[in-house]
Amino acid sequence: MRAFRLSQPLCEPAARRYLSAFLALLFAGCTTIQRDIGAELPENLDALSAAQDYREVLDILGPPRDLAVSEHGLTFLYENARLVERQVGISIEIQDYSLLKAVVGRGDADRDAIIVHFDREGRLLAHSRKQWSELIGRGGGIQFILAMLPVTDHGILTSPETAHTWGAQLLEADLPIGLNRGSSPDTSPGVIELRGTPWHAGQRSLELR
């Protein structure tokens, strides 16, 4: 078999530049990063509409992601999120080598949340569901060509469940965070919070985060 050789015209400076540009784009390192948080919630909530009290809701939906107790009753929150970040990268050539890439990316999330409210005796008062898609953010950066790092800030959606750190947070000594523990969504039994709620406003504003 005869080896393929580039024809002379293609080896001309202009053609070589196009070829180099093409190769640079080829080795760009486009990336998709997916994060799937929590199992899917049931699509059909007819059974929930027929439920009488929190025991039946537990049978239908299982334990909630979070629950809150107020003087008026009890609230269950069920929630999940699917995050996708898509990146486009262009390699950066330094001294004939492309070890870095310039990356721009966009993050999107599909969200699903169910909130169920009960009175003090545990009787079902109301429930509501919301399913929505949202833009998490856009970002860019320069990365090592083998890296797969997100360029959008999705920490507010992927932060660990508060139950993991509940005990330690009750012993929080740093002020003013410690002073806010009584009304913080992380530690107070009377507060419930959707993932993605801004930390700089509302119930956490006393924490000055």
Add this chain to the structure above:
Amino acid sequence: MNLRSLGYLALLMLASCTSVHTEKGIEPVWRSIDSGQFQAGVTKQSEVLDALGPPSQVISTHDGIVFYYLHESSVGKGRIFIIYNTAEMQTRYDRAVFFFDGNGVLEDFAYSASPPSTEPDDS
């Protein structure tokens, strides 16, 4: 083969797969014990604590208390081909909640629907 070609070849040889698996929270021992061991109106807080250990969270209700157990499992896979890379991470939660009345007697309890699968969907 010139030096540049060798460089690209070396990078291609570095193309690889990555994998990560993390576990957090309480060991889900409620999956390995008979749920018939817990009975509403009969079982006491101390029996649940003996069987499952300290909960992740204790929540006071109007006239009782809730023990909330949480286990988190995350499995991630990454494929690095330099030209195109992909990473997937799936986090699943296994929960158990126990509601007690003011006398510390079990009112009701529930587990997550099924032991969570943390295999990333390849489809």
